[in-house]
Amino acid sequence: MTAPVRPTFLEGQVLAAADLAATVEHARGAAARHARHLHDWGIAEGLELVTDNRTDAATGARYVEVSVAAGLAVDGTGRELVVPSPVVLSEGDFASVNGADLPTTEPYPVFLAAADRVAPASGLVSCAGPAGPSRVTESYQLLFGRLGDELLVADQQPPPVGAPPADPPVRWLVLLGFVRWTDGHFTGVAASARRVSPRYAGVRADTVSARSGTLELRSNPVPREGAPAIVLSGEDPPNLVFGLYRATGSVSPLMTVAANGNLTIAGSFAGRISAGSVLAASGTATDGMLLPLPAGVTPEEVADGRVALHVYLTPRVPPPATATVLVTPVESTVDSERRVRCRIRTYDPVVDPGAVTDRPGAADFLVLATVGGDR
Structure with missing residues (x-):
């Protein structure tokens, strides 16, 4: 493969058709190499599969008319594919390819590819013919x-580094989506099938900079309320914000990293806990209450032994109602389900020496969770 050749011209030079064609091809090749090596190929704008409900006049069956929306794609050779206006998909073309298949609910792929169409000859007749x-x-x-x-889409290989965009009969397939077919008509569309989806154009860059001082990354071309966004701001004060879009188009912060490293979050913090860590939960529990686990520990981790629990109970002894009443705890335990059993006994040898009363009590608890090495 030779390096790109740029034509030059001299005063008084007689220009041949090849000279003018070389001028066009040089610019065309440069644009294709730019698109091929600084961008990822795929759909750049539009080209969605759109449906309109229809009724078969002969059978009364409902079906859909499928159109490809206007749009732009760039194939893997760097060639632009422009669909200037919506195009209705041909049921006849589909039937000629897949019409012999047995009935199925599986969706069929729809592709876009380049096609050159030579215009009819025009102009004056010269001495050369x-x-x-x-x-x-x-x-x-x-x-x-x-x-x-x-699956053929993933197997396509780009041309050599210096090559111009490929022209037919070389064909590069751009997947637009999938259609469903029943009894001679399209019945629906699908965005993906068999774990394959349309590919969208991207950018290859090691540096992305913003001239306004704020760089915004979002998951949709247009901000949508509730959609996530990441905003890097170099303004005063500089910060990095992750949040969700409001209806006004501004971002409601969920997490903010300030220039000094301070982290502010709107919700709770959870994550993987390192081996050897000890987590704690404490409070007061009454008889029959289920003790809580420390934050970040799940019942599954306790059940399979990844986390060991150590529980300490201190029964609360209420003050006696009178000077002759004796109050003592008789039970303060926790079972395998972390349920507390706490009983308090009262006895008054003066007023009622024959009666002993047991009633539910309360205990202060401390739950320690130790994390093993395989968590």
Whole structure:
């Protein structure tokens, strides 16, 4: 593969068609290499599969008319594929490819590929003979694949580094989505099938900078209320914010990292706890109460032995009602389900020497969770 050649011109030079064609091809090749190596190929804008409900006049069956929305894609050779207006998918074309299949609910892939269309000859007849075509429309074609053909997309290989965009008959498939087919009509569309989805154009860069001083990363082209966003701000004060969009388009912070390293979060903090850590929970429990686990510890981790529990109970002895009443704890335990059993006994040898009363009590608890090495 030779390096790109740039044509130059001299005063008085007689320009041949090849000279002018080389000028166009040089610019076209440069644009394709830029798109191929500084971007990831895929859908750049639009090209969704859109449905409109229809009724078969002969059978009364309901079906959908499927259209490809206007849009732009860049294939893996760096060539632009422009669909300037919506296009209705042909049921006849689909039937010619897949019409012999047995009935199935599996969706079929729809592809977009480049297609050159040479315009009819025009212009004056020269001494060298009749004029040839002077225009090529860089058009497109919509193709239906067989079940499983969407896997072919991942097997496509880009051309060499210095190559211009590929022209037909070389074909690069851009997956647009999937259609369902029943009894001679389209019945629906799907965005993905068999764990394959359309691919969207991206950017290859080691540095991304913002001229305004604020860089915003979001999951949709247009801010949507409740959608996540990451905002890096170099303004005063500089910070990094993760949050959700409000209806106004601003970002409600959920987590903020300030320039001095301070971290502020709106919710609770949870994460993996390192081996050897000791977590604690404390409070007061009454008889029959289930003791809580320390924050960050799950019942499953306790059940399978990844976390060991150590429980300490200190019964609360209420003050006696009178000077002759004796009060003592008779039970202060916790079972395997972490349920507290606490009983308090009272006895008055003066007023009622024959009666002993047991009643539910309360205990202060401390639960220590020790984390093993395989958590």
